[in-house]
Amino acid sequence: MAARKGAHANKDNQERWLLTYSDLITLLMIFFVVMYAISDTNAQKLAALASSLTQTFTGAPATCVLPDGGLPSVVPGIAPAPGDAAAGGTKESAELARARAELQQYIQQEGLEGQVTLRTEDRGLVVSMADAVLFPSGSAELTPDARTILQQVGRALARLPNYLRVEGHTDNLPINTPAFPSNWELSTARATNVVRVLVATAGIKPERLSATGYGEYRPVAPNDNEADRSRNRRVDIVVLKEAYNVTEPHK
Secondary structure, eight states, rough: HHHHHHHHHHHHHHHHHHHHHHHHHHHEEEEEHHHHHTTTTTTHHHHHHHHHHHHHHHHSOOBBBOOOOOOSSSTTTTOOTTTTTHHHHHHHHHHHHHHHHHHHHHHHTOOOEEETEEEEEEEEEEEEEEGGTTTTTTOOOHHHHHHHHHHHHHHHHTOOOSSSEEEEESSSOOOSSOOOSSHHHHHHHHHHHHHHHHHHHHOOGGEEEEEEEEESSSOSSSSSSSSHHHHEEEEEEEEOGGGGGGGOOOO
């Protein structure tokens, strides 16, 4: 009887390696599944997100030009493929240039130089409009002329697929009225009213638009004289480059 028990125990010990082997196979399978999931990451969106976060925290672009001629990337070794991505970037640049040329022609025809200006930033094309051409002083109600201007500007931008961010800005002179307890409310209301006109008169889809108010806290000039304060009182329509789509909320 003792001999039979010893033989059974010895057989169990010899088969224990099967448990270790099955555990090893399971771990290897999990490892390869994880590696496949990582390899399927959208590198272009990852690079765009890294660029956006870097600019947010440092205030300066952090892109670098790749030696293979591809698009800039902030993540070493991660970049859009030089073929498709570069072609997409070229198409977007051409569309933004066309929109800018159309807007510049309209500005010159209507004599709006100094009141409506265009500039290109890292994030995209910015259409900056002085508050005096859009609103009465201390008000967020658009004038009839302002609606006409926004309709023309909106039509030039409606053909673009890009997201549009409307940003309201004020100077640092305090305001305290029942409608606007501070410059936050004034700048936000102005941006929102511009958005509504772009939807109603230019046919821009609402899901492409957003409105934000910065109050007095994003000036482009010192607030120490009236000329500079008037530069700070503005509404900017920012045509965001498609690389920034990753930072926009999606359904």
